[in-house]
Amino acid sequence: MDRLRRSKYCGDVGKEDLGNPITLMGWVQRKRDLGNLVFLSLRDRTGICQVVCSSDTYPEVHATARTIKPEYCVAIKGNVELRPEKMRNPRMKTGDIEVYAQRIDILSKSCTPPFVVEDGVEVSDAMRLRYRYLDLRRPEVQANIILRHKAAMAARRFLDENGFIEVETPVLTRSTPEGARDYLVPSRVSPGHFYALPQSPQLFKQLLMVAGFDRYYQIVRCFRDEDLRADRQPEFTQIDMETSFLDMDDILDLSEGLISSIFKETIGLELSRPFKRLEYKDAIDLYGIDKPDTRFGMLLHDVSDSVKDSEFKIFSSTVNKGGVVKAINVKAPHGLSRKDIDLLGDFVKNYGAKGIVWARLTKDGWQSPIARFLKEKERWSIENSLDFDEGDLLIFVAGNHDVVNASLGNLRVHIAERLSLATKGTYNPLWIVRFPLLEWSEEEKRLLARHHPFTSPVEEDIPMLETEPLAVRARSYDLVINGFEVGGGSIRIHSRDLQQKMFSVLGISEEEGMRKFGFLLEALDYGAPPHGGIAFGLDRLVMLLAGASSLRDVIAFPKTQKAVCPLTGAPAEVEDKQIAELGIKVIKKEG
RNA sequence: GGGGGCGUAGUUAAGUUUGGUUAUAACGCCGGCCUGUCACGCCGGAGGUCGCGAGUUCGAGUCUCGUCGCUCCCGCCA
Numbered sequence: 001m002d003r004l005r006r007s008k009y010c011g012d013v014g015k016e017d018l019g020n021p022i023t024l025m026g027w028v029q030r031k032r033d034l035g036n037l038v039f040l041s042l043r044d045r046t047g048i049c050q051v052v053c054s055s056d057t058y059p060e061v062h063a064t065a066r067t068i069k070p071e072y073c074v075a076i077k078g079n080v081e082l083r084p085e086k087m088r089n090p091r092m093k094t095g096d097i098e099v100y101a102q103r104i105d106i107l108s109k110s111c112t113p114p115f116v117v118e119d120g121v122e123v124s125d126a127m128r129l130r131y132r133y134l135d136l137r138r139p140e141v142q143a144n145i146i147l148r149h150k151a152a153m154a155a156r157r158f159l160d161e162n163g164f165i166e167v168e169t170p171v172l173t174r175s176t177p178e179g180a181r182d183y184l185v186p187s188r189v190s191p192g193h194f195y196a197l198p199q200s201p202q203l204f205k206q207l208l209m210v211a212g213f214d215r216y217y218q219i220v221r222c223f224r225d226e227d228l229r230a231d232r233q234p235e236f237t238q239i240d241m242e243t244s245f246l247d248m249d250d251i252l253d254l255s256e257g258l259i260s261s262i263f264k265e266t267i268g269l270e271l272s273r274p275f276k277r278l279e280y281k282d283a284i285d286l287y288g289i290d291k292p293d294t295r296f297g298m299l300l301h302d303v304s305d306s307v308k309d310s311e312f313k314i315f316s317s318t319v320n321k322g323g324v325v326k327a328i329n330v331k332a333p334h335g336l337s338r339k340d341i342d343l344l345g346d347f348v349k350n351y352g353a354k355g356i357v358w359a360r361l362t363k364d365g366w367q368s369p370i371a372r373f374l375k376e377k378e379r380w381s382i383e384n385s386l387d388f389d390e391g392d393l394l395i396f397v398a399g400n401h402d403v404v405n406a407s408l409g410n411l412r413v414h415i416a417e418r419l420s421l422a423t424k425g426t427y428n429p430l431w432i433v434r435f436p437l438l439e440w441s442e443e444e445k446r447l448l449a450r451h452h453p454f455t456s457p458v459e460e461d462i463p464m465l466e467t468e469p470l471a472v473r474a475r476s477y478d479l480v481i482n483g484f485e486v487g488g489g490s491i492r493i494h495s496r497d498l499q500q501k502m503f504s505v506l507g508i509s510e511e512e513g514m515r516k517f518g519f520l521l522e523a524l525d526y527g528a529p530p531h532g533g534i535a536f537g538l539d540r541l542v543m544l545l546a547g548a549s550s551l552r553d554v555i556a557f558p559k560t561q562k563a564v565c566p567l568t569g570a571p572a573e574v575e576d577k578q579i580a581e582l583g584i585k586v587i588k589k590e591g
Numbered sequence: 592g593g594g595g596g597c598g599u600a601g602u603u604a605a606g607u608u609u610g611g612u613u614a615u616a617a618c619g620c621c622g623g624c625c626u627g628u629c630a631c632g633c634c635g636g637a638g639g640u641c642g643c644g645a646g647u648u649c650g651a652g653u654c655u656c657g658u659c660g661c662u663c664c665c666g667c668c669a
Contacts, residue, residue, distance in 0.1 A: 125661065
């Protein structure tokens, strides 16, 4: 018999095919065997279509159908017929029709799958990843991967239309000491020497600007050997961009165009532009963190002035020692028990706070462990600044600025999740601009670049580089959507002198700078244009678009929290011969 | 590096607080019946290293210690 050729996808079969023979290829979702009548649900990447096999029309086809089990890969040729009125299934896209099979070819049998390949089944992540090729057959997982494809297509189209040129940069490159830990690749031909996988193509895109490409982009894999989170994978994909002769406003505008196009072309949502902007300093003051979710209120208020003379010594002494007391107002927190509030106290301990102080306003006034320590005037002042109404819950945290902001900022997000304050399907893009250029590393006892060492300081702050380096602001920007940092960038340093100065502030000697970044410094000597750019995390963007809660849901073959791939078993031991060829030695840790 | 949660048939879970006969359910799987199912139905059946190791005990899924894996978070990372 000749080979069947597909004429239609399952999800596309419709009334226009009535009476016509079609051929489908797909996987058997379910078999409903009624004896002399067998129904098969056939699935491909477009949807599911019902196939009917009856013993009195094609007995041999019916006999074959009875032997079929879930996940068999089959080809089915048959006629499309309208279903009898009462047998239509309004929940199925193809529920009005069915295919009467005239021929079934079993292309490939299947073992019993370890889990049912169907939306909504509860399977552990470990199982899903171990059998990812089966998990990826599920429509909801496939939809995420297809969404990702559409997002990448939208990005490419927008960037191409705006004059960007995609250039590939090396994956085997040189380790740069600043920033995240590198994944290293030993060189066979240069024993004892190592490549690094790029944390980002940062230096190459700057060199492309020096080379005159003017507008560069790349959808590129980046690697960072750091511990994982739900929104962090060891390898991830960036939409990486760099432009010459543009200022921050131009780059933000282009970025908004890009992000808007992606939202429009994937989920059909029109984002309102321009996106809101917040100075870094204001973000910290109002939200406590640099990636605020603005879908709900509960802003942080500094009540240090109101409590600086309080009889509640924890508050007054904190303020007098230079710390702060801040509070948030959880409006009408239905469903937060005393026990829940105690758990909030445990939550902030993650961020270094000693605990929380709470207060409720009832019709009889303040109800709080510290109510009796607060004077009328102090309570009144707090009530006013926090809009404290009957039924509300205030939560205070006292401590140094960083601890209080981190604690309340993260607590605010935590409570919002707990009380479902953020509307699903809402997207609040927000620019955070002018981050501090530098930060102090307690571990290394030196200044580090907060973004990376090539970030340009704000012009008027340059004189402070030597006097008050921590106050210097960067010409940098992050795009935050719903509390996720989805992108970030900066205007770069394009003067060799300033770059040299930056290295010296970072404690990188001229000799070391030349050795590690000499190629960039040299390039800056050959007519480097003013330039700047940004990179967006494609995985995180798609995660938001998909409404997923983990990056694993939008990556075809993700890794576990230990950076292991349960499907392939990577990373794995290699042959001694391979190790020997590389001129390296494995030191086994004794257990 | 640190803290929390989880680990029991193929899968998902109950049982662990308070140790006690043969470890329970659903789905899946196997056999049989069934011509309008679509989470098909009905009848019957098989299926267990309670993650692993040690300890306490007359007796451990249950208690203790260790260990491994998955996960969420802090540190780390932009």
